[in-house]
Amino acid sequence: MYRIRVVTDRDECRDHWGKVIPQEFISDLWEVRECFDRHYRHELFFVVAEEHGEIRGLMPLSLNGDSGLYNFFPGETWAGKTWLEQNRIVAESHRMLHDLLSAVSGPYHLRYLRPDMQSANPYEQVDETGYLFCPPKYGYDMGRYFDEFSHKTAKKLRRELSGWEDRDVTWRFDDPNDFELLVGMSMGRYGQSSYFFDPRFLNSFRQLLDILVRRGWLRMVTILVGGVPAAADLGCVYNGTLTMLAGGTYADFPGIAKLINIHHMTWACEQKLDRVDFLCGDFNWKTMFHLSPAPLYVLEKDKAPLRKEAALPASRQQWAAHGLDVGGVAGA
Secondary structure (H helix, E strand, C coil), X not given: CCEEEEECCHHHHHHHHHHHCCCCCHHHCHHHHHHHHHHHCCXXXXXXXXXXCEEEEEEEEEECCCCCCEEECCCCEECCEECCCCECCECCCHHHHHHHHHCCXXXXXXXEEXXXXXXXXXXXXXXXXXXXXXXXXXXXXXXXXXXXXXXXXXXXXXXXXXXXXHCCEEEEECCCCHHHHHXXXXXXXXXXXXXXXXXXXXXXXXXXXXXXXXXXXXXXXXXXXXXXXXXXXXXXXXXXXXXXXXXXXXXXXXCHHHXXXXXXXXXXXXXXXXXXXXXXXXXXXXXXXXXXXXXXXXXXXXECCEXXXXXXXXXXXXXXXXXXXXXXXXXX
16 A cells, blocks of 8 residues: 655655656656756645555645745746646546645645546646647648648638748748847737746746757747848757747737748648647637647646546545545536
């Protein structure tokens, strides 16, 4: 029988993360998470399920010093919510998940959770929806992708894209210095609402950029129109996935975002990548471009909205004493 304990030592937390978390996506890497941890420096709170010295389950959290909430490690926040996606709670069963959650005495907000437990998805409440472009679906052929659109829509989109050919468009690739250009675009357009207004977030990204450059994972794309920067996107290529991490445009170039996004998709087909992850966010273009929705889930405060069929411990009163909802919560 496993036992539940809490780990707060960073070295031990890093060791458990490396052994338990599958390194499938860029956000699965400790060194990526550590970029943010160095600047936010929240107290670590890793809940482990251990049996005979072997880690069977892991819920890696941080106690957010700004909000007082437990968040998924490292607890980096923008607009009061964590930013990194594809978070994982490793648990062998619904009961183990309950056991891990019961160790958290305070309120928590665990978002962007992947539904990838060994048993059926235990999460009911959708947080946000991510959007993917999957080149294998189209045989790595953008022509087949455009076939998904109505003839009228495809013709209009192609006409918009070809219209840039007469505007002296040039491209610049993988120049790390263009990250500061991207930051300037974002700050100029959104001001205090920009991701990068918080210096902790900005400096975390600068360290992340260094890792991408050193590892050869950087995919930086900048469009210039008449020699003037018009759009810049920061992406990362890791394990067959191009993840678009941040982007910026100048308002003087309406429609430029379509051009750069279609470029990412075309390049991914040429490189035979598995997917392009455009992350979460309610932007109309993602559904208009027929991207594949991929919901991520959330567990909030002292309530764990799990599926009704989830197996519960024998004593419902035991969980009620921990403030956990044992009655089942309808999905959002």
